Amino acid sequence: MGRGSKRPESETEEGQWEDDDPPPAEGGGRSPLARRPTSGSRSPGSSRPDNEGDVISSDEDFPGPPARSAPRPRPRRSSRKSSDSAEDSEDSADSAHAPGWHRKRVKDKKKRKKSKKDKKKKKKRKHAHGEAPRSHSASGQRRQRSPTDREGGSTPEVAEREEEIETAVPVIATRRRATAADFFQEEEPEPRRDRSRSRPAPRRPSRSRERAHRGSRREERAQPRSREERTREREREREPRELKAASPPPKAPAPEGGSQKILSMSVAESNALRASLGLAPLKEKNAVDPNGTREERREHKAREEFARAQGGTLIPNSTKHEIHKAPENLSQKTHAEKLRERIQERKKKREMEARLLAIKKLGDSDSDEDRRGSSSNWVERQKKIQAEKAAALKRARMLEELEDDFGVGHLVQEAVAQDRAGAYGKKDLSGLKVEHSAENFASGRDVILTLKDSDVLDASAEDTLVNVNIMDDERTKKKLEEVKKAKVGYNAYDQEEVDELTGELKRKNMLDKYDEEIEGEQRTSFKIGHEGDYNEEEQIERQRQKIREKLNAAKRLESLALPELKVASDYYTSEETAQFKKPKKKRKVKKRILRADDLLADLEADSSANKKPSKSPAPMDRSSKGALPMDLDEDVEIKFEADLDDVKLEDEGDMGLEAALNRARKLKQKRENTDVAEQILEEIKAEPKVKQETEEDLTGSELIGTFEEEEDGHQSQFGKPLIMNETVEFCRNLGARQFNDQFERGQKIKQESSVSKDLLEFEESLTSAAGSSGIADRSSTKEPHQRGQWEEVDNNDDDSDFERDMKMDVDSHGEDDMNNAAILEEEPDLQSGVAAAIQLANSKGYWEKEEKKATGSNLKHLMAKNYSIDDKMRMDDERGGRRGDRYGGGGPSQPFQEKANYVPNVQLEYIDDGGRLMNQKEAFRYLSHKFHGKGSGKMKTEKRMKKVMEQSLMMNMSSTDTPLQTVEKLKKKQKESATPYLVLSGNKINPQDLKK
């Protein structure tokens, strides 16, 4: 039956199918003619309600299987080609989508068998019943189409199709009442929709055409409904149980759809569904039936209004007061809330800012008007100011008049004058330097001058006034000049330049381009005059003065008279010698300060009392060396004097000194090599003096001390007692031991010292004098230095340092004077400088004194004998050599002169990888293999290896023994067994047994 929808080509197939497959035509004809119940959907108002009413009452088993008229929607295209396999696959696809369907299909199949029988019955029934005239016409239509169909050709089948259509309708009606839940649970599509597209495929008109047909179809359907119901009821009666349990609904014979069905819902259905989903009802253009009565319309309007009042939309076809109210969108609500908040915030912020703007800032000007920058405002302001000024002037005049009237005018004037006097004015400017040329200041023009930046630390810098703009001008001017000079370029012949302004030749100095660099920039300047103003005449006068001075300085009278002729002499005249002498002024001052010289002069007497001839040169030394170390010339002078015996010194203050010099001279004559010692001593004495000097500078108390000294005079020096206490003694002994050790050491090396007794005496006297004076004021600083100094003595002698040191030991710390010196030196004052610190370090042994010479001599034998700097240049040599190599020259760049006769004995030895010496042939092979990167084959190498092995074995083999040393073993065995023979046997056999 359903085959009607098939295309003719497929007929044969279908025929087969029908043969072997039990009636697919019946069951498979799923809603072949299912039509859209457009009447309901298109105009819900009109025809629908009636249908509904009918059906609902009649259809009891609503959501049940009968609802399904055509469970298999079928794609249109596939139906066209319509192979059965395609259909089957479709079936399976469908069932996959909707398992409920599958169930139905199974039921359908069962049903099919039955329906085969039913078919016949139905046919009969139909015939019996006869058809309604309208449906007849409809079926007639179809019949016209169906001739192509195999089955469609028969009228009864068409009728059946009709039947099916009718059965579907009531279901839809009930559907309308179903809840959304039903929709979701039920997975089967609305049956009505199936019908919409399940018209026979071959005849299918285009959609528009189809729509055109709809109207007629609607009519078709309207009538047979009652009849349909009846048939259905009958069917139900027939198998009421099965329906519920397993079998498909009676209308299940729903034929197999020829094409795909489009599921669709009516508006009412849609609205119901939407209502259940909570959606707004569909918006219909003409919700109200224009054909409806006035009352209806009014009612509708009222309902709409009501709905609007409630804030919803009216649900069409609903009971009176059903409206749809869109749910609140929470997210939108929160979003809106947020927005509102933000707006509020912004608003507040704006207000705040406005308030803040009203507040005046620190940088703002005080007057409100300034900020409002309109020109009219400004004009107004100016006017106001003007008026105020005028008023003030007027007031002042009035006051003046009043003052005049009362006679207080002059008092006021005085007060003002007083005030003025105190203020900074013209006169304060006088003498200030302006560092510009006066031309820059035209009269009648104000120029603001500022104090020029100057070095804060430079005390000589005077306040200078400059003007920034003029400075800039000057700079540009200078630069321009430089450019001009550069343009001129090199002045090869040093041509004189002509001053542009004066037309004079510019005077040139040697290398005057460096003048600026050396002397700094020369700037013209002038001084502000007496009255705080610039007086040009005055200035000019001053300049003139300057020029005059310069001229005077340059002016020198040259006499034409020649110098007197004199007889040439080998010797200086007394006048000439006098020229060498220093002015004595300084000395006098020194003498006053330093009493040591005087002391030494007195020492003479003392030393004579000391049972020693008074030949001490000490005074001389003291005076010459130690007087004022600052004055270095003195030394020279004295020496000079010593040389010139006959020259008379005319210095009253130096009588003592002269005596000392004499004594020193005598001493000098006595000893042979005391020069050195003397020098050393001089220096010894000098050093502490320096110290003194500095100390004098340092502390006032010491200065006072020196003055005291002066007052006391010579006598007091020796009157002072020597204080000795336990601690001092102890320390002295400590020091003495130390010194003894040193001394002994020194003696071993050298103690045939040429130091005479005189020297010792001199030394003694010297130290005692120093010591006594030191006790008086600064002995503590003096003595330690004397002792500490021995390391620092600088000798011109060729003697080794060590020797000298020892000599110094002997000199300065002879047995006798050891007691005199304080043993523990006082620490040098670190404040006085680095020298003192070094001294301290030396004396305390913080650092060791290097004895370079000693080490040098010790390792002399290890030093390279022919070491030359050239060796250090090896690197360079190599580099140079390499370059030379390229051009065929090898070897060092400098020829070895000393190897001129050298003939090298060259022996080339080739060694293989194993270190074996190779002969010429092998070497060549080796080289060749290396060169070609390819050695000989395996066999050959093995052979060679073997040969080599053998050779080496041969070489190692002793001539008296086999390679396995059997002879030796034999001997050993014989020794062990003490027999002259050896038994050769596999088993161990006792030699005794063998004998037997």
Add this chain to the structure above:
Amino acid sequence: MIEITVNDRLGKKVRVKCNEDDTIGDLKKLIAAQTGTRWDKIVLKKWYTIYKDHISLEDYEIHDGMNLELYYQ
């Protein structure tokens, strides 16, 4: 009210009536009601454009009679 046809090309073709201001999500619910699938398993596409649930039909410019592709996820 507009009508939209949805086709999964596997045998389901549904014509749905809806409002233009419905969202795609609403449309999916309607389709689901008609096809019997769960609405959240439905994907609506037009060529390569996958329509998103929260956007309304008019925003996607889906008009009356348009065909949408129906897929399942």
